[in-house]
Amino acid sequence: MSVEIVIQNDWAEKYRPKTFKDLIGNKKAIHELRLWAEEWEKGVPEKKAVILYGTAGIGKTSSAAVLAAEMGWEYVEMNAGDQRTADVIERIAGMASKTTTLFSHEVDEDGKKSSGRRLIVLDEADNLHGTYDKGGSKAIADVIDKTTQPILLIANDVYGITQTIRSKSMEIEFSRIQTRSLVPVLTKICQNEGITAAESAILKIAENAGGDVRSAINDLQAVTVGKTEIADEDIVISGRDVKETIFKALVKVFKGHHRSDALDAVKTLDETPEDLILWVDENLPIQFPNQSSDGKSANGINPDVANGYQVLSKADLYLGRVRRRQTYRMWRYAGFMTTVGPMSVRSKDYSGFIKYTSPSKWKRMGQSRSVRNMRDNIAVKISARHGKSMRVSRNEIIPYYRKLMENEEYAIALAGESDFDMDELVYLLKAKSATKKVQSVYEKSRFIADAKRPAEPEFFKTPESEKRSTVAAADKNQLTLEEITKKSEEKKAEEEQAAAKTEEKPKNQKSLFDF
């Protein structure tokens, strides 16, 4: 099955701010941006470029467009989909930055003065080293040096921009938008679209968007499809009360006496070993404190903590292999070690109530950065498939994919067609982690992905790979969901059997922890 995406009536675009008044939040950032623009009106300022950076959907691009409109500047945009090689950047941005427009100082149809300036906008400036942008960073640094026109770079991650470019630019940070500012925007859209919405429903959507205005508007549009009214219960928030269940499992992991109890508790969690290890890592020193009366080592560190971390580091080795090679089979070992490890290395029982905590902020920040990178990876695949720019793929098509993929059949088809990996599917299926549902979509999608992949060179072919690709190619267009499910179960069983046979034990290994 091949799915074509039709983009129409996108509310986030329809309600894109047209004036500074329409922009919510980030007042200070917008003020700094306007001051920079005013300097340009007086002459060429010291910092000829500005970098607007911050998370997605908070108004960076909109602010740039509004700025150009309000100043009467022409808006010249280049995004990653334009294949920014050094050459193209020099040609378009370089030329635009040195010349003034033909109609300088004329008045446009809205009666606004045209100053003859051009605002050169480079989107995704933190993504200049990708395939499309070879040599892009150096070209931009040169263009900034030579320009007589204002240059505006947009980035999610300012650290993704080279130091040379940063030193030549003024940096302005945009922050996430507060929930209370999002509510009036969503309410106004509902009024405009003739939708009656319960206040609590709007609040839920706003809270769930995590400060991303685009996501909030997309979510609102998604829940109102075919409806003129939305109530509280129409909003299904994907999060469940994770904390309560994970805390109960942690008690078994740290304090239990039976491995099977801990393993059973963790199995019901629907957490991946990637998430679980963060929880155990965070709470290990809390559960095995240094001040224990009898378990203190000479250097003051409770040996149970040291031994616990040793086990976790081994589990992390497996996770690293999964990340690198996509061998999800190894999750089993990582999960097993993380779950029964602390209990196995513990030298004594720890009693008393422990207030477990969520994984530290820096780890979550690291994860959010990888979410951003991963979103860009998805956009690369989508832009290749639909021939759209990275920007359109990232901002407009990904939300449609996420909506379509609520349907399992579409999810499998799209995942197979674009060859999404498990991490990418976690994001697209709006899951918190690689849940069983995500894994099932991934496995089923392999039949479609395998059939699409170019044939392997002769010397890579094995009888198995040949058989698999022949079956996949033959079945590609005819398989129903049930047939794909059956095939993927058969394949999984085969793989598990093979894995059990071939998994080698290191020499002298007594248990999973002894190596």
Ligand SMILES: Nc1ncnc2c1ncn2[C@@H]1O[C@H](COP(=O)(O)OP(=O)(O)OP(=O)(O)O)[C@@H](O)[C@H]1O
């Ligand atoms: N501050 C804001 N005020 C009003 N609407 C906003 C704001 N930020 C975002 N939006 C809405 O979200 C849409 C996308 O915003 P915009 O393209 O400006 O985000 P961005 O920060 O540039 O994101 P990205 O980094 O993904 O390109 C806009 O069309 C608009 O509907």
